[in-house]
Amino acid sequence: MLNQFKNKPIRIALLLALPLAISACSDDIREVEVPVEVIVEVPAPEPVPVDISYEITVTNLTNSQPLSPVAAVLHADGNLFSIGDVASVELEKMAEGGMNDGLLALGMASTSGAAPIGPGGNETITVTVQDVTDAKLSVLTMLVNTNDGFSGLNALDLSTFEIGDTWTGLAGVYDAGTEVNSEAAGTIPGPADGGEGFSATRTDTGYVSMHPGVVTNDDGLSSSVLTVQHKFDNPALRIVVTRTE
Amino acid sequence: MKKLQQFCAATALAVTALPTLAADVTVEIQNITQGLHFTPIAAVAHTPDTSLFEVGEMASAEIQEMAEGGSLAGITTVATSIGADMLAEPTAGPLAPTEKVAGTFMTTDGNSVLSIVAMILPSNDGFIGLDNWEIPTEVGTYTIYLNAYDAGTEANDELVGSGMPGMPGMPAPPFLTLGTGGSGVATTEANATVHIHPGNIGDDSLTDGASDVTNSIHRWLNPVAKVTVTVN
Numbered sequence: 001m002l003n004q005f006k007n008k009p010i011r012i013a014l015l016l017a018l019p020l021a022i023s024a025c026s027d028d029i030r031e032v033e034v035p036v037e038v039i040v041e042v043p044a045p046e047p048v049p050v051d052i053s054y055e056i057t058v059t060n061l062t063n064s065q066p067l068s069p070v071a072a073v074l075h076a077d078g079n080l081f082s083i084g085d086v087a088s089v090e091l092e093k094m095a096e097g098g099m100n101d102g103l104l105a106l107g108m109a110s111t112s113g114a115a116p117i118g119p120g121g122n123e124t125i126t127v128t129v130q131d132v133t134d135a136k137l138s139v140l141t142m143l144v145n146t147n148d149g150f151s152g153l154n155a156l157d158l159s160t161f162e163i164g165d166t167w168t169g170l171a172g173v174y175d176a177g178t179e180v181n182s183e184a185a186g187t188i189p190g191p192a193d194g195g196e197g198f199s200a201t202r203t204d205t206g207y208v209s210m211h212p213g214v215v216t217n218d219d220g221l222s223s224s225v226l227t228v229q230h231k232f233d234n235p236a237l238r239i240v241v242t243r244t245e
Numbered sequence: 246m247k248k249l250q251q252f253c254a255a256t257a258l259a260v261t262a263l264p265t266l267a268a269d270v271t272v273e274i275q276n277i278t279q280g281l282h283f284t285p286i287a288a289v290a291h292t293p294d295t296s297l298f299e300v301g302e303m304a305s306a307e308i309q310e311m312a313e314g315g316s317l318a319g320i321t322t323v324a325t326s327i328g329a330d331m332l333a334e335p336t337a338g339p340l341a342p343t344e345k346v347a348g349t350f351m352t353t354d355g356n357s358v359l360s361i362v363a364m365i366l367p368s369n370d371g372f373i374g375l376d377n378w379e380i381p382t383e384v385g386t387y388t389i390y391l392n393a394y395d396a397g398t399e400a401n402d403e404l405v406g407s408g409m410p411g412m413p414g415m416p417a418p419p420f421l422t423l424g425t426g427g428s429g430v431a432t433t434e435a436n437a438t439v440h441i442h443p444g445n446i447g448d449d450s451l452t453d454g455a456s457d458v459t460n461s462i463h464r465w466l467n468p469v470a471k472v473t474v475t476v477n
Contacts, residue, residue: 083277083471084343173466175279181461207343209279210468215460221449234466 049130053245054158056139058113059122059238061170064229066190067151067237068098068142070113072127073106074135079155080106081140081208087176089200091140091208095150095176097189097197098142108132116144126244134159139171139239144190145226147183148176148204149211151236161243170235173211180204183214183224193225210234267354268380269477272332273347274361276340277390278469280462282420283340283373284315286363290352291329296377297360298439304396306410308362308439312372312396314408314416315364330356339366339420349477352380361391361472365465367415367423367458369403370396371442373470386475390468395434395442402429403445403456415457423458424451441467 090102189197215221307319361375406414447460
């Protein structure tokens with residue numbers, strides 16, 4: 001193998017030298033050495049995409065707030081929400097109605113939970129991306145017995161995660177600021193009411209903030225369909241993220 | 246090799262010397278609540294052997310003045326007297342929900358801890374608090390979330406009243422929409438020391454009920470403030 005490579009440049013050099021010798025002179029034949037640089041282009045091996053996977057376990061820590069199917073989204077940079085910013089329509093649809101399709105489409109890779117997660121329950125989902133080890137992970141879910149309350153993980157930096165590394169965190173509850181917290185009949189999509197989910201009309205403060213909590217009928221909001229069972233405090237979720245490959 | 250040794254020696258010196266050195270520090274405070282306002286904020290860098298407040302201890306007169314009415318006059322006087330560095334805009338307007346305020350100061354040698362206070366509105370004597378947080382010596386950005394404390398100096402009657410220390414009721418600045426005619430939520434304060442605020446109760450009437458605050462707007466869950474400290 002080594003010899004083959006060694007010989008190749010010489011052969012090529014002779015081929016090139018020959019026409020030169022013939023045309024330049026007929027009497028004294030001189031050997032002309034033409035240095036030829038041969039670049040052997042070895043075709044680069046087709047890179048095999050490497051799967052980078054994260055296992056995400058979300059546990060519902062609330063008393064009576066089912067969580068809408070979780071959206072786990074890997075994105076390159078930025079945030080899917082920030083306190084003080086106006087909520088995107090994708091976030092609004094999730095926070096008001098538990099619909100996560102829009103959020104899932106925002107990432108380079110994403111996975112949806114299979115079903116709502118009941119109080120005390122948990123679900124583990126896996127999100128996989130190819131070759132990217134420095135993505136941001138956002139995890140989002142609605143507390144469905146609220147007007148526009150959601151919880152989750154905001155752009156966790158994965159760049160330092162090695163295979164087997166685990167991160168555990170507790171998440172508070174945010175308010176999308178897109179639907180006023182009336183707690184009124186017909187406005188809450190969860191089982192406490194069975195009311196309307198997403199509505200394009202924005203009726204709240206207009207910006208994302210921490211959630212002030214639900215008041216409930218039992219605690220003095222006479223027009224509320226919620227009871228003391230639906231109260232929650234921070235944190236509302238436990239999230240465990242493990243890089244598995 | 247000699248260079249390396251010299252470098253190492255210099256580093257060791259710097260590390261041992263840093264805790265007492267002056268630092269260039271930027272402090273940003275964000276109101277992360279949906280319905281509370283903050284009065285002008287005091288961010289104070291001071292020596293670790295002093296503190297603005299301690300949970301489980303009686304609030305000072307200066308903290309009482311801040312927590313009941315939002316005044317930073319007493320805290321400014323104390324900060325000056327103990328050689329603290331203070332970032333404050335006593336004449337600034339209120340910090341509305343999700344607004345941020347930031348400032349940069351050069352802390353004096355030895356002022357190695359940071360404390361932050363500001364009254365929360367509407368409340369009788371609620372305040373955001375950071376107590377003796379050690380300022381890192383390593384350059385970087387650090388995030389802290391603050392809880393709401395109760396100064397323990399005034400009963401949480403949740404009625405429009407006075408912002409003067411020792412006078413009942415809440416201050417009622419024009420940017421707050423408060424009710425009237427409430428009968429009063431509480432007449433006594435069970436814990437007279439600084440403690441975690443139990444929260445506003447509020448009610449759903451602007452004209453009667455127990456409280457003059459609105460239960461669907463003026464409640465909160467901790468944390469209430471996000472502090473981003475950048476050591477430059």
